Amino acid sequence: MHKKLPVLLLTSVFVVATCGLIYELIAGTLASYLLGDSVTQFSTIIGLYLFSMGIGSWISKYFEKDILFWFIQIEILVGLVGGTSSSILYLVFESAASFRIILYGLVGITGTLVGLEIPLLMRILKDRYEFKDLVSRVFTFDYIGALLASIIFPLLLIPYLGLIKTSYLFGILNVGIALVVCLNFQKEIKSVAYLKVAAIVCLMALLTGFVFANAITSYSESLGYNDTIIYSKSTNYQRIVLTKKGKMLRLYLNGNLQFSSDDEYRYHEALVHPGLSAIPGAKKVLVMGGGDGLAVREILKYPSVAQISLVDLDPGMTNLFKSNPMLLELNKSSLLSPKVKVINADAFTWIREQKEKYDFIVIDFPDPSNYSVGKLYSNSFYRLVRSILSDGGLIVVQSTSPYVAPKSFWCVNKTLESVGFFTIPYHNYVPSFGDWGYIMAAAKPGYKLPAAFPGNLRFLTREGLVQMRHFPKDMQTVETEINKLNNQALVKYFEEEWGAVSYQ
Known part of the structure; x- marks a missing residue:
């Protein structure tokens, strides 16, 4: 040989x-x-x-x-x-x-x-x-x-x-x-x-x-998107695609629509202001997810807020929204504010090491379409969130659609209640997504409707929030399991309910 x-x-x-x-x-x-x-x-x-x-x-x-x-x-x-x-x-x-x-x-x-x-x-x-x-x-x-x-x-x-x-x-x-x-x-x-x-x-x-x-x-x-792709990149964690049609920008992560610039303000105003406006003098805010800086943009409308910590897994996402001129215009350069500290880390790992308390916590993760995200909607994670919430503080969780996915929505609600939170569910119509749900939660009962919101909002009003808290017959509470790390019930509900629906 x-x-x-x-x-x-x-x-x-x-x-x-x-x-x-x-x-x-x-x-x-x-x-x-x-x-x-x-x-x-x-x-x-x-x-x-x-x-x-x-x-x-x-x-x-x-x-x-x-x-x-x-x-x-x-x-x-x-x-x-x-x-x-x-x-x-x-x-x-x-x-x-x-x-x-x-x-x-x-x-x-x-x-x-x-x-x-x-x-x-x-x-x-x-x-x-x-x-x-x-x-x-x-x-x-x-x-x-x-x-x-x-x-x-x-x-x-x-x-x-x-x-x-x-x-x-x-x-x-x-x-x-x-x-x-x-x-x-x-x-x-x-x-x-x-x-x-x-x-x-x-x-x-x-x-x-x-x-x-x-x-x-x-x-x-381009075959999968109706609009012109102006940015696309695979990071260690996801595929980021940004499209443009006229003045409208749309962000997709792994093919799923995250926001449209035409109506994202409806989503983010509803996400942030019902909770933050109810905490006079809130100083320290935590945002988990939300690497686009749009929730942070809304939080910066409160002069009392002195510190915002943003925890997002993907530096590719946060760097994009700190540097792209069109995105900087959209998020008002929020991630460049001296009040904002950007932390690129897995939220589940990061939160275990925290001893600092926060007055308001925004949980704006992607939908629980897989187990790696589903763990961030589990009772184990919410127990850790409760441990860093200050007395009198509030959290808010984006919770998918109570109309399309009622089991998923009410599973998030039940999971929060299982660790001692008092929940305030509400929902809001966002044209790009349809009827969308949120759940506020507090360590103590007694949430009071805010007397007023910041004056520069485009959508949210006090009267509108009253309507958001009303759930019609087809979105009423349904019985679900608690989402735990060892059962990931929420992921199963989400797949079952959204499986046949395209919401891009």
Whole structure:
């Protein structure tokens, strides 16, 4: 056997493992962006990928001759399928009736091909090493490659390259290693001319895709949005897309509408002022979520407020709303105010370490569409919130639609009550979303309607708040479970109620 072969093939094991896990992570991330519920998507895709690898390993026994030829050919196919998969999924999402079939089909094909590679490599190398050395070397390189992929994917690849460029890059690596092996051992491989042409053609196609990845991303995203996309970026935590139509701006996170500049003031005035106006002389305010600074803009209308702490997980979000001129105009440069301290941290982790008390707490997280967000609506989290609320203080929680999702809304209410809060539910019509719900809560009973609101509000009035506290027959209280970390009942309610509804 050629002396270079073991080194090259062990390098191939490393590349195969790294690329294979990257393709798996890309599919899971993309599915969570497009379909929501990241836990379900990642769990399903990981399970299918591993199952498909098992199928590939079983099929490998039928490859009896010209194993090096088949290994190179499979390596080229892995690079082509894995490298183009994210582009295909983005492009078909809006038009394909059975998107999940395409998604799982690509994951299954990739997993099967990757599952074929390792057994074939071990059979090629079996005459070079003793069995125990062969197994230890192959799986050492395999696991090191997997570790590298899991580290660089969230820290480097997604923030700096994005999903589509990343998939093309690793497709290029797969095909590149196949071409290197082919060129070094062309005398030992049958049909070598075919393999070289196939590798070069696939390599050129993947390089073209890498060069035009941004254009592919822009085009595929434009299919899913009615308005012109003026900003898009994948951060470590989410896909941020900002669109513009005339003077109207819309923000989407992972494809879900967060606000429209035409009517966001209705949402944010209703979120902030019913509570803050009822606390004369409030000095310290905490906002969790709300990285757009729009709730903070409303809070800054109170001269008595001396300190605002904003806790938002994603620095990509807060930096955008501290720097983009159009967004600065919208939020009145609120995140640049000397009164505001921006903290980029997971709120659940951050709040555990807090001993400081706050007069008013705004909880403005995204809807509980997955378990990672659902924990921020749990009784465990609300118990921690209660511990940092000052005497006489109030909190307010955005609580989805009591009309479309009554179980979800009243589950938030019941969960707050379960930790000793006295709740004041209310709702408000926001044209972009429909009827939307909020729940104020206090550690002691006795909420009193504010005597007045700041004079520069566009929507909220004292009389309007009275109406907001009235729930008609079709939005009356329904019985629900308490949302706990170990049951995540709220996520189940949310999926059940919003599952068939598009509210983009």
